[in-house]
Amino acid sequence: MRTTLLRVAAGALSLALLMAGSAACGSGGDDAASASGGSVTWYTPMPEEPARRLAEAYEAESGVEVKVLRQSAGELLARLKAEAGRPQADVIGLASGDAGPLAKEKLIRSYKPGAEGIDKRFIDPEGYWHANELILMTVGVNADRWKEETGGAPLPKTWDELLRPDLKGQLVMPNPTLSGTGYTFVATQFFRTGDDAAAWKFLDEFHKLVGQYTDSGGAPSQLVATGEYAAGVSFAHDLLNVRGAGFPIEVVYPKPTGVVISGNALVQGSPNPQGGEKFVQWLQGKKASQMIVDLVHSYPVRGDVKLPEGAQSLAELDLVDYDPVRAGEMRDAVSKEFAKRYGV
Amino acid sequence: MSSTTLTSDPRPGRAARPDWQARSRRRRLADRVTVGTLALYVGGLLVLLVLVPTVAMLFEPGGEAWSRLAEPRVAEAAENTVVIGVASTLSATVVGFLFAYALSRPDIRGRGVLRVMALLPLISPPFVVGLAVLLLFGRRGLITHELLGLDVSLLGLGGLWLVQTLAFFPMATLTLLPTLKNIGSTLEWASRDLGWTWFQTFRRVTLPLAFPTILNALLLVCMFVITDFGNPVLIGAGYQVLSVEAYVQAVGRQDFGMAVVLCVLLFVPTLVLFLIQRRVLARRSAVTVSGKTGSLPPAPLPTAVRRALLAVLGLVSFLMILIYGSILFGSFTRAWGANWSLTLDHWQTALLRGDDIRNSALFSATAAIITTISTLVAAYVVHRTKVFGRGVMDGLAVLPSAIPGTMIGISWLLTFNEPPLALTGTALILVLVMVVRAIPVGYRTAVTTINQISPSIDEAATDLGASRARVIVQIMFPLLGGAFTTSLVFGFLHAINTLSAVIFLTSPGIGLGAPTIVNLAEFGQWGAATGVAAGLMVVSFAGLAVAKLALGSRLRLYDL
Numbered sequence: 001m002r003t004t005l006l007r008v009a010a011g012a013l014s015l016a017l018l019m020a021g022s023a024a025c026g027s028g029g030d031d032a033a034s035a036s037g038g039s040v041t042w043y044t045p046m047p048e049e050p051a052r053r054l055a056e057a058y059e060a061e062s063g064v065e066v067k068v069l070r071q072s073a074g075e076l077l078a079r080l081k082a083e084a085g086r087p088q089a090d091v092i093g094l095a096s097g098d099a100g101p102l103a104k105e106k107l108i109r110s111y112k113p114g115a116e117g118i119d120k121r122f123i124d125p126e127g128y129w130h131a132n133e134l135i136l137m138t139v140g141v142n143a144d145r146w147k148e149e150t151g152g153a154p155l156p157k158t159w160d161e162l163l164r165p166d167l168k169g170q171l172v173m174p175n176p177t178l179s180g181t182g183y184t185f186v187a188t189q190f191f192r193t194g195d196d197a198a199a200w201k202f203l204d205e206f207h208k209l210v211g212q213y214t215d216s217g218g219a220p221s222q223l224v225a226t227g228e229y230a231a232g233v234s235f236a237h238d239l240l241n242v243r244g245a246g247f248p249i250e251v252v253y254p255k256p257t258g259v260v261i262s263g264n265a266l267v268q269g270s271p272n273p274q275g276g277e278k279f280v281q282w283l284q285g286k287k288a289s290q291m292i293v294d295l296v297h298s299y300p301v302r303g304d305v306k307l308p309e310g311a312q313s314l315a316e317l318d319l320v321d322y323d324p325v326r327a328g329e330m331r332d333a334v335s336k337e338f339a340k341r342y343g344v
Numbered sequence: 345m346s347s348t349t350l351t352s353d354p355r356p357g358r359a360a361r362p363d364w365q366a367r368s369r370r371r372r373l374a375d376r377v378t379v380g381t382l383a384l385y386v387g388g389l390l391v392l393l394v395l396v397p398t399v400a401m402l403f404e405p406g407g408e409a410w411s412r413l414a415e416p417r418v419a420e421a422a423e424n425t426v427v428i429g430v431a432s433t434l435s436a437t438v439v440g441f442l443f444a445y446a447l448s449r450p451d452i453r454g455r456g457v458l459r460v461m462a463l464l465p466l467i468s469p470p471f472v473v474g475l476a477v478l479l480l481f482g483r484r485g486l487i488t489h490e491l492l493g494l495d496v497s498l499l500g501l502g503g504l505w506l507v508q509t510l511a512f513f514p515m516a517t518l519t520l521l522p523t524l525k526n527i528g529s530t531l532e533w534a535s536r537d538l539g540w541t542w543f544q545t546f547r548r549v550t551l552p553l554a555f556p557t558i559l560n561a562l563l564l565v566c567m568f569v570i571t572d573f574g575n576p577v578l579i580g581a582g583y584q585v586l587s588v589e590a591y592v593q594a595v596g597r598q599d600f601g602m603a604v605v606l607c608v609l610l611f612v613p614t615l616v617l618f619l620i621q622r623r624v625l626a627r628r629s630a631v632t633v634s635g636k637t638g639s640l641p642p643a644p645l646p647t648a649v650r651r652a653l654l655a656v657l658g659l660v661s662f663l664m665i666l667i668y669g670s671i672l673f674g675s676f677t678r679a680w681g682a683n684w685s686l687t688l689d690h691w692q693t694a695l696l697r698g699d700d701i702r703n704s705a706l707f708s709a710t711a712a713i714i715t716t717i718s719t720l721v722a723a724y725v726v727h728r729t730k731v732f733g734r735g736v737m738d739g740l741a742v743l744p745s746a747i748p749g750t751m752i753g754i755s756w757l758l759t760f761n762e763p764p765l766a767l768t769g770t771a772l773i774l775v776l777v778m779v780v781r782a783i784p785v786g787y788r789t790a791v792t793t794i795n796q797i798s799p800s801i802d803e804a805a806t807d808l809g810a811s812r813a814r815v816i817v818q819i820m821f822p823l824l825g826g827a828f829t830t831s832l833v834f835g836f837l838h839a840i841n842t843l844s845a846v847i848f849l850t851s852p853g854i855g856l857g858a859p860t861i862v863n864l865a866e867f868g869q870w871g872a873a874t875g876v877a878a879g880l881m882v883v884s885f886a887g888l889a890v891a892k893l894a895l896g897s898r899l900r901l902y903d904l
Contacts, residue, residue: 041852047867048860067852070863074595079848081598082757088769088851144484178596212499212582215592218866225682226475227484228499241867246679339417 039065040275043080044093044264045073047241050295057291058282064275072216073098073180080107080267087267090276095180096261096324097331099129108265113281122261122301130263130280133292134299134314136236137184137258140221141250145170145230159189159202159254162209162231169211172220173233175344177335180260181217185233186334187327188258192320204341213344225249235260240297253312256320261301375812383731386722390740393780396765398743401755402608405601413605421589422609425570428501428585429613432508433566439509439660440516440561446653447517448524451644454654461661462517464668465510466837467884469858469877471865474578476667477507479680487666499581507575510663512568515785516561518834519792522827523557524550526796529642542646557792559621564788567614567745573844586610587748591844594754607751614746618739675878679871690875697860697876704840704857705883707771711778712835715786718779719831720824723790724816728802745784749844752777757848769851777849778839785838786831793827794820829895836887840880857883 044051048070055066071079073094080092084107092108102108103126112127122131139162141155149170156162162171174182189199211229214220220232221239225247239251264283266276282288289305292298299307299314307313338344412418443462446452465473481488481498488494498506527550535545551558576585586606594603645653674680675690694701722741726734744752756777760767767773801823802815810818821828843858850856857880864873 048863069850069852071847071859072595072866074598075847078595078598078600078754079757082600082754082848083761083768085762086766086768088761175592175596178592214581215577215588215596216866222865226478226482227489228478228482228497238867241869245869245871246683248682343416 039067040091040272040279041067041069041089041270042091042093042264042279043069043071043076043089044091045071045076046093046292046296047237050292053295054283054288054291057288058279062278062282064279066279072218074178074216077102081105087270089267090270090272091264091279092267093132093262093264094129095135095184096124096129096131096263097180097183097328099124099265100325100328102265103128106268109268111266111277111280113277113284115284117286117302117304118284119301119303129261129265130284131261131301132263132283132289133261133296134301135260135262136253136299136317137181137188137260138234138236138239139231139252139254140224140234140239140242141231141252142224142227142229143248143250145224145227146250149230155250155252156254157252159192162254163202163205164209167209167230169209170230171206171209171232172212172214172223172229173210174217174220175213175215177339177344178215179217181235182213182233183327183331183335184235184258184260186338187330188320188322190330190334191258191322191327192256200337200341203338207342213342221249237297253317255318257317258320259299259322261324262298263301371809371811378812378816379725379729379731382721383725383729383733383737386718386725386737387733389718390722390737393776394740394743394783397752397755397759398747400759401604401751404604404758409599409601409605412602413609417584418589418606418609421584421586421606424583425586425610426613428504428508428576428583429566429570431505432512432569433562435505435509436512436565436569437516437558437561439656440513440518440565441520441558442653442656443513443517443660444520444524446657447521449642449645451642452650452653457661458657461657461664462514464664465512465514466834467841467881468511468668469841469861469880471574471578471861472671472874472877473511473667474507474575475865475870476670476674477503477579479674480666480670486670499579500583501580503579503581504576504583507579508569508572510660510667511572511575512565513660515564515568518785518830519561519564519788520554520557522789522793523554523796527553529640532643533640536643542643542649545643556621556624556795559617559624560788560792563614563617563621563742564745564785566617567742567784570610570613571746571748573748573750587750590748591750594750600754600758603751603754607747610748611746614742618742622738671874671881672878674871675874677871680874687871690871691879692875693864693869693872694875694879697855697857697879700855700860701857701876701879701883703771703855704880705887707775707856708778708836708839709887711775711782711839712832714775715779715782715835715839716828716831719783719786719790720828722783722787723794724820727791727794728799728820741787742784744780749781749842750847752780752845753848756845768849769854771854773849774846774854774856777845778842779835781842781845782835782838786835789831789834790824790827793824797823829891833888833891836891837884840884840887 042051042055051068051070055068058064058066069089076092077094077098080087080089080102083089094102099108103110108128110127113130115123115130118131122134124130139156146155150164150166153164173185176182176186186203189202190196193199193202212223214223217235218238220229221234221242223229224232225242236251236253239249243249243251264280266273266280270276286302286304289300289302293300293305293308297308443458446458447455447462478485478498480486483489483495483497485498488496531549531553532545535549536542540548570585571587573587573591576583576588577591580588586609590603590606590610593599593606670680676686676688677683678685678687678689719741722737725731726738726741756773757768759765760773767776797820802819805815805819841858843862846856847859850859857876861873861876861880864876
């Protein structure tokens with residue numbers, strides 16, 4: 001018995017060392033490949049499937065391997081910050097509003113390609129972010145719950161129509177002091193009213209109906225889908241994905257709809273700077289933009305891209321005049337006030 | 345003693361002494377080398393993988409972060425952590441004790457089923473259990489709404505309590521079972537023969553004997569509860585606890601300093617429990633394996649007690665079957681609760697993610713082996729030698745379970761991203777972080793077992809002339825066989841389901857199953873997430889089966 005145990009232990013230990021050794025060697029080979037310009041590392045919060053398809057398409061076209069790491073926006077930003085001493089990524093996907101603070105900390109660098117065909121409104125004059133798509137700020141409604149709580153009222157068409165007393169405790173939204181999604185909703189209220197007092201008045205009323213402020217931007221779509229809440233604040237593509245999976249969720253675009261520019265930035269001091277620049281430019285091109293619109297269900301930043309079937313054109317949509325730079329500047333103050341008023 | 349000395353001197357002792365002394369000196373030297381090597385290995389491992397990242401992490405916050413401890417939000421989170429910490433720790437330990445008690449009694453039927461029930465929570469991938477609970481018992485839950493017509497919300501303290509109790513009671517069972525099995529049936533029989541009832545025996549004999557281990561179980565469960573992140577974030581619903589608060593600071597605001605400050609707060613309850621437990625252990629002896637073994641079967645339970653026990657455990661088991669059954673079933677339906685049509689799509693997705701699942705299995709197996717060997721050696725060094733720094737090693741081996749996984753991930757990224765310790769981007773770092781996550785439980789199991797082996801056994805061997813190395817190999821290893829296999833299996837299951845620590849350490853091209861589940865779930869692809877989760881569970885079971893085949897009757901999980 002003791003010899004068998006010993007043999008098992010010895011065998012196990014040697015196996016462990018062998019595997020650890022081969023793992024270390026394997027990654028050493030990868031490092032060599034990326035140093036020779038053979039690959040680009042891309043951190044992105046985009047859903048995994050579209051990100052992989054884009055990477056494959058770029059690889060097929062350019063012969064450059066794209067290594068994709070898909071995680072939530074917050075996790076990627078935390079990683080970028082922790083890796084600052086020896087950056088691992090070349091390109092990081094982000095919302096335009098996140099670029100300002102990162103540029104200040106010198107975590108991303110400026111680059112000004114021609115950006116041909118991109119709508120002028122969606123070009124960063126300082127060259128830190130490179131737009132890919134527009135993401136709309138929407139409301140997801142659980143049709144069954146909505147009918148029950150409101151007695152079959154029509155779905156809301158404007159933000160103010162959401163303020164129904166019978167929805168008390170039935171709304172869910174991401175905590176704007178923690179989540180970019182939540183903050184976009186709040187900033188949208190400021191831009192649409194154009195008046196701080198009016199925006200806070202709306203938020204005061206809205207707060208009375210909120211049953212829960214979630215920590216992450218994706219959570220409300222899940223909680224509405226399972227029927228825990230009647231309606232929730234979410235980005236359109238989160239809701240479309242949940243609906244696509246078969247859950248009874250309606251996507252409402254309250255007028256005027258908030259919008260966020262999503263894109264990519266180049267990581268400062270990255271392993272493959274030229275490779276990163278080329279990839280960022282390719283992502284802004286017509287082909288990649290069409291793929292993104294088709295796969296993510298978002299809106300393009302170029303005029304020459306076909307919209308998904310059934311989608312309203314941007315011109316038809318009543319979009320709020322969302323100023324990403326100002327949204328970034330006022331974020332701290334608004335978050336503090338929000339936390340103070342509503343205790344979150 | 346050689347025969348020549350015997351013949352040359354009629355009085356054997358005197359002439360033989362120099363020879364005996366030289367041998368004794370050589371043996372002591374060899375013993376020192378043995379102990380020194382083992383201590384160096386354990387110390388080096390713990391310093392490099394536990395101490396260095398933790399210290400690096402503690403240097404992160406500036407003075408400003410420490411001053412924010414007074415914020416009401418932090419105070420509320422701390423208060424909530426204490427409330428849920430006490431509630432879930434107590435309930436999980438009680439349920440865990442009942443399972444262990446039942447499993448240690450041959451007159452309880454259906455122990456095979458109970459054993460599987462106590463195993464299931466260890467095999468559960470992140471996210472899906474919470475989701476299954478919501479879909480079964482939530483506002484639109486299959487049971488609560490469709491079947492019973494209720495409109496109750498599970499979100500909040502109550503739901504969190506339920507889910508954490510179900511998730512963490514196996515830790516208590518795992519810790520308590522060996523002790524309950526080893527408590528001499530002789531003592532119980534004696535007590536019963538002298539006229540005490542079952543209850544008196546239980547209260548005056550069984551409980552006191554198990555007390556040190558119960559404290560051990562409480563400590564372990566408590567650390568799991570207060571550092572738990574997945575359940576409070578999904579089920580807690582605004583019931584803010586410190587571990588979640590640390591996550592939102594680190595990830596939501598990228599404010600590592602504040603996150604670290606919150607983690608330091610989490611050390612406090614762990615440290616208190618740890619010190620209490622040490623003090624109690626120092627006063628009481630937990631020895632139940634001595635030279636002499638009792639061969640009487642345990643005294644049978646009174647019928648009423650047996651029925652009550654089975655009723656409680658049956659209810660818990662029923663809940664577990666519902667939850668895990670629905671995960672399995674969910675992986676075959678198009679959209680849980682919304683569209684019941686059957687499909688194999690989700691399993692196809694799981695197959696597409698075969699690489700991630702394979703990596704998970706491979707790395708976890710490696711991590712389990714390293715963990716098991718290291719923790720047994722560590723337990724021996726700390727509890728059976730007089731090496732300098734044992735107390736520190738003892739603390740370091742438990743420390744990782746007092747830190748939320750997110751912070752371990754971030755502190756590792758800060759420590760191991762740059763030379764001389766540039767490990768990021770390798771598979772090795774994933775294996776090592778899994779080792780660190782699994783060390784506390786493996787170590788506690790090994791310590792419990794080693795403390796039950798009476799030191800008189802190794803003293804006897806030493807007196808008879810055996811070297812340290814020989815005592816370890818020929819006495820400790822065989823006696824620790826049970827702990828070895830348990831630790832191996834538990835380490836594997838723990839590693840394969842590790843999520844928050846590995847999220848920051850995975851690199852493109854080296855994916856793992858658990859983060860993939862969360863990625864899929866985040867975009868509402870619950871079917872696919874469930875498919876990958878089910879795939880991971882199948883691999884876990886396959887791992888158990890392989891271990892069973894390789895180790896045969898020596899694999900006695902929950903059955904030391």
